Amino acid sequence: MKKLLILLGFMPLVMTAQETLTGTIYDASQTDSEQPLFGANLIWLDTSVGTSTDIDGKFSLPYNEEYRKLVISYVGYKTDTLIITSITPIKHALKPTNDLDEVVVEARKQATAKSYLKAQNTLLVSSDELLKAACCNLSESFETNPSIDVNFSDAVTGTKQIKMLGLSSPYILIATENIPSIRGASQAYGLSFIPGTWVESIQITKGAGSVVNGFESIAGQINAELVKPTTDNKLFVNAYASVNGRLELNTHVNTKVSDKWDTGLYIHGNLRDQKFDKNNDSFLDVPLKKQINVMNRWQYTNPEKGIVSFINFRYLTDNNQSGQINFNPETDKLTTNAWGSEIDTERYEVSAKLGYVNPEIPWQSLGVQFAFSNHVQDSYFGLNQYNIDHTSIYSNVIYNSIIDDSRHKIKTGVNFTYDAYDEFAIAQQFGRTERSFGGFFEYSFDNLEALTLTAGLRVDTHNLLGEFITPRLHVRYSPWGKSALRASIGRGKRSANIFAENQNLFASSRDFSILNSNGSIYGLDPEIAWNYGVSYLQGFNLFGRGADITLDFYRTDFQNQVVVDLENAQEVNFYNLEGDSYANSLQVEFNYNPFNNFDIRTAYKYYDVKTQYKSGKLIKPLTPRHRVFANASYETEIKNNSNWKFDVTYNWLSEQRFASTLNNPIQYRLNDYSQSVGTLNAQVTRVFSPKFEVYLGGENVTDVRQNNPIVSADNPFGSSFDTNFVYGPIFGSMYYAGLRYKLN
């Protein structure tokens, strides 16, 4: 009897297991082969019982005698309804809708898009734009963008620094997925620690930016969104090789783990082990480099409950060697046998995000972010040793809602940061701990017409910077169609990591001094600046084709700044600003689309960046007054899934001021100004199929070179040795080639 009951218990299970309809859905447009359709939707008519096909076009669906009509649909395909009378496996091909003489209008996606509607002056750089420069890491990905200046890599480390509004990267808040990431110890080289293929898009905001991410941004904010396991390719491979001996390999693997979990493993390797000294100054033109960068991402998506979560683990090891060509680290490290430098970095990061959107009330959402990182850099530059260990914790909670109705949005929350620094520099130990806790409130108003406004305020308490308020305001007004007039004002405050931010100066014979000693950070006071900006964007038609022009002016006024004074060629002096320091930046940009698939972007920039030094009010060294930028890109029409893409960028910089070299012996003195310099980069991409493409490019194809980038290269241990007077390319023209392979 008991056994019978158990059997009976099994019956329903067996019954349902039998009642399953299986089958395969194909693409009818592929007449020569049976191409399965992945993700086609199937549903029993008038029920909620449905499923979608897997990668092989297969599906299985519960069947019940009441079900008769099966609806099969897929975006871009004609929806079919089949009458099912038995559960024999079915085979069905869906026809694309364009077979039915329907016109498919597809707007071309802009590689770089400016918003007409946002209150902030924001530029969205898509992954298409990033591919134009075949860049290998984030620091190189701004070369086709006029808003950000990419400096020539310095003579020793080969790192490219970026500038915005005439101010260097410490004044820009650089975040990855809205978590401030390139700061503190990673300030100098951090941009080269983010592989270009990991970046999905970049948002660049000029001016003070939002209060949500903190108080540190002054000239602007850059946020890089990384590729996501759910949307990135199942497999992606990018291989790159250049004539300066650089080899790179990027591999992404993404898989679905379960219904709600996806994971991705991203591996980047970078190697340069060939020595070049084309200018015969006994120094390597480009450093030797090894980098391994691994990231594992986990993504959780639950649309019914409105929850999205990301968990990231990252590990990086980076080794740089530079200096004289005969330098051997094993025997010559910290000796005067030969001048050399090594920078070894090891970094761990763990971050987690949780986002919740109320499915019932779409304007209510809650976000929680947490990030931990540990960054250890051991390095020496000739006889100067510099080590830094930085442990950082960042966390924030943001709540979004509305007041009254969805025209009045609010964002509020708190954040907490912790930074512990342990440094060894100028033969001394430095240590400090920074803790800050702050709350923010941001109100946005959008009247659905001409006006939008964002007003933010935050209050922070910081153990070294004190208690302070950070106000930010952005307003956008459109007086007529396709226009945006914007204004912004905001305050920023930060502690300057004088050694980490200026570590390139260690590659010189300069003596380091900190002149004030009563402040809380290396004896210096925190930096405080106000940023004011106005911009005007107008889109119009020129000979029937789209064009736009942008005019913007920004001014940054420092109330206090940590002045880096290089005006004595034997010294570096750090001191608090006494007097004026400002950066004025004027930019005129004109973009035009003269015919299909051809885009032109041109810009002119004028900088007036001056600081009060002990020796007078001077133009900031190595900041050109004028810059001209032009970029042209062209794509051929796609035929048989393949096409060509061409991209050319020209950059011209006016003369740049050199810090004074008057107290050097006469043979080591430089002119007051550098020469002007123009460089041309070009790239051709051949797309063979959506899966495979090959690119070939050249940087500085006209072979412009700075002849003597290193002062006193013949006597690197003499008192005039300096590697910081770089205003142009050192290596000359550089060609590269690479390929990309994608599998979905």
Place this chain on the structure above:
Amino acid sequence: MKNIVLVLLMMVTTVTFAQDKNKRASLEVDGVCMMCKSRIEKACFKTKGVKSAVWNVETHELKLIFDENKTDLKAIEANIAAVGHDTKDIKASDEAYDSVHACCKYRDEEVKDDHKKE
């Protein structure tokens, strides 16, 4: 009698409880362009209690979220009709319709076709 009062009272309270502070509704509103979108959505917000209003140019679907204690669908539709847009239940008066911009004359086949070309 007492019982009836009690039952009635209970019914009233349940009715009040059923009033959703974030009531969702969807209705069809006629219009053709982004200018119409702005006009329709603004008309909704003019009705006190409307928290969110999103109109889709292509599908003509207006998605609403509003506080049932403060307003109802009828009042919202009346406000939409007042600025010149037809809803399923309320047709805008000719006067109101005349007030919309020339490019928004959604009742005009020619104007409709013009927007289709875009």
